[in-house]
Amino acid sequence: MEKIVALCKRRGFIFQSSEIYGGLNGFWDYGPLGCELKRNIKDAWWRDVVQRRDDVVGLEATIIMHPSIWKASGHVDSFTDPMVDCKTCKKRFRADQLCEELGLKLESVETPTGKQFKLPAGAKCTACGSDQLTEPRSFNLMFKTFIGPVEDVSNVAYLRPETAQAIFAQFQNVLSCARQKVPFGIAQIGKAFRNEINPRNFTFRSREFEQMELEFFIKPGTDAQWHEYWVKERMKWYESIGLPASKLKPYVYKKEELAHYASACVDVYFDFPFGSQELEGIAARGNFDLSQHQKHSGKSMEYFDDETKEKYLPHVVEPSAGVDRIALALLCNAYYEEWAPTSESAGSAPIPAEHGKQPPAGFESRVVMRFAPRIAPVKVAVFPLLKNKPALVEKAKEVFHLLRSQFVSFYDEAGNIGRRYRRQDEAGTPFCVTIDFDTLGEKGPEMKDTVTLRDRDTLKQERVSIKELPARIAEAVK
Numbered sequence: 001m002e003k004i005v006a007l008c009k010r011r012g013f014i015f016q017s018s019e020i021y022g023g024l025n026g027f028w029d030y031g032p033l034g035c036e037l038k039r040n041i042k043d044a045w046w047r048d049v050v051q052r053r054d055d056v057v058g059l060e061a062t063i064i065m066h067p068s069i070w071k072a073s074g075h076v077d078s079f080t081d082p083m084v085d086c087k088t089c090k091k092r093f094r095a096d097q098l099c100e101e102l103g104l105k106l107e108s109v110e111t112p113t114g115k116q117f118k119l120p121a122g123a124k125c126t127a128c129g130s131d132q133l134t135e136p137r138s139f140n141l142m143f144k145t146f147i148g149p150v151e152d153v154s155n156v157a158y159l160r161p162e163t164a165q166a167i168f169a170q171f172q173n174v175l176s177c178a179r180q181k182v183p184f185g186i187a188q189i190g191k192a193f194r195n196e197i198n199p200r201n202f203t204f205r206s207r208e209f210e211q212m213e214l215e216f217f218i219k220p221g222t223d224a225q226w227h228e229y230w231v232k233e234r235m236k237w238y239e240s241i242g243l244p245a246s247k248l249k250p251y252v253y254k255k256e257e258l259a260h261y262a263s264a265c266v267d268v269y270f271d272f273p274f275g276s277q278e279l280e281g282i283a284a285r286g287n288f289d290l291s292q293h294q295k296h297s298g299k300s301m302e303y304f305d306d307e308t309k310e311k312y313l314p315h316v317v318e319p320s321a322g323v324d325r326i327a328l329a330l331l332c333n334a335y336y337e338e339w340a341p342t343s344e345s346a347g348s349a350p351i352p353a354e355h356g357k358q359p360p361a362g363f364e365s366r367v368v369m370r371f372a373p374r375i376a377p378v379k380v381a382v383f384p385l386l387k388n389k390p391a392l393v394e395k396a397k398e399v400f401h402l403l404r405s406q407f408v409s410f411y412d413e414a415g416n417i418g419r420r421y422r423r424q425d426e427a428g429t430p431f432c433v434t435i436d437f438d439t440l441g442e443k444g445p446e447m448k449d450t451v452t453l454r455d456r457d458t459l460k461q462e463r464v465s466i467k468e469l470p471a472r473i474a475e476a477v478k
């Protein structure tokens with residue numbers, strides 16, 4: 001992870017938020033490459049989950065909503081984590097994480113006001129070793145703010161801890177305009193905020209993050225089949241953006257782990273360097289949310305089925321994914337250390353680097369981000385072979401402008417070609433195009449207006465005509 005975090009900063013994928021002031025724990029900024037990567041994830045999801053389907057429509061709701069939404073959803077009363085403080089060194093922990101680190105199990109009892117937690121015997125501070133810990137206290141994870149100038153309880157509002165609730169609250173409005181019939185879905189991408197007690201593992205657990213959520217409304221009784229359908233769809237989608245099936249695992253909830261209203265839940269886990277962890281949860285939530293909003297707002301959330309002439313509260317299957325976690329999974333999965341031939345035109349393929357050893361003669365170390373072309377931040381880089389030959393530079397800029405109108409492209413003329421390739425390898429750019437003297441027709445008319453197209457992974461170089469380039473790249477990144 002240290003190497004990945006360093007690369008993310010060096011190459012402009014991810015920076016610490018407010019770094020010049022010492023940073024802010026749990027907040028991260030995305031640099032030039034990182035924001036392209038995130039945008040590609042969101043665009044791929046939106047295209048596949050919304051635009052290419054007949055039965056899903058979109059929504060973009062506000063981050064701050066009526067506080068009653070969070071009362072109805074249960075977040076005001078029970079969106080909490082149990083927290084303990086060390087009385088000696090003052091460090092704060094999430095009680096379940098502390099117990100997990102100590103190999104203990106946090107004890108809990110159901111009470112009329114929700115779950116109450118108790119530390120097991122043997123619990124101690126993992127920072128200073130003291131056994132002087134407070135009893136677990138519930139800590140609400142929602143960020144609070146005030147609407148208007150008066151900071152009193154009647155003006156309290158929350159930054160949304162998930163995007164999903166707006167979809168339920170706007171269910172009737174969307175239904176009345178979208179000409180959709182159950183089964184159909186409403187999708188939303190947007191920021192969510194949780195005042196996590198212990199943000200950790202780089203961006204994995206942040207306090208500000210982005211979610212991509214779908215609420216797929218279904219007829220009661222069809223929950224199991226739709227849940228199974230969405231689990232399959234979502235697993236396939238992760239493979240389509242380049243995460244290999246071998247690193248993805250569904251975690252199927254046991255009956256006793258399910259929320260009282262849920263009939264099924266599967267989390268999609270990915271093998272991160274710090275362990276197998278959740279990317280997405282796919283839950284069959286019954287009609288819990290719509291019925292809560294119906295009760296709290298006094299407005300009907302029912303659906304009238306034209307065919308059967310029945311009225312009912314639709315059930316819902318909810319695939320809920322985190323953009324930042326997917327970005328982190330893609331970064332971890334893409335990172336490779338290799339030995340590549342010093343002169344690429346020699347035609348040798350790269351070989352995996354051996355830890356702690358020097359590359360053999362004729363090879364040098366390279367870090368390469370093997371993003372799927374569809375998701376790579378930059379699709380193609382264009383280089384003139386030499387920057388002090390105006391005819392090469394002029395032609396290279398012409399090719400760059402041609403490609404830039406269709407793909408995120410990068411122009412680079414600084415340093416020798418090998419160095420420029422290495423920079424693009426670290427950025428994960430699938431293609432590099434070099435304009436040389438052959439392109440200008442100096443070695444004969446048959447090579448005129450052809451360029452070398454270099455493949456990031458195999459290092460193979462092909463001679464391709466400029467005319468063919470856009471189609472070649474488009475085919476690979478679609």
Ligand code: GAP
Pocket residue numbers: 161162163164194196203204205206207209210211213278279280281320321322323324325
């Ligand atoms: N509406 C359901 C819901 O919000 P969740 O499991 O709490 O469910 C869904 O969150 C997804 O949001 C998670 O699978 C994860 O990808 C992302 N997520 C949740 N908390 C996060 C955090 N603190 N930092 C980054 N991503 C987070």
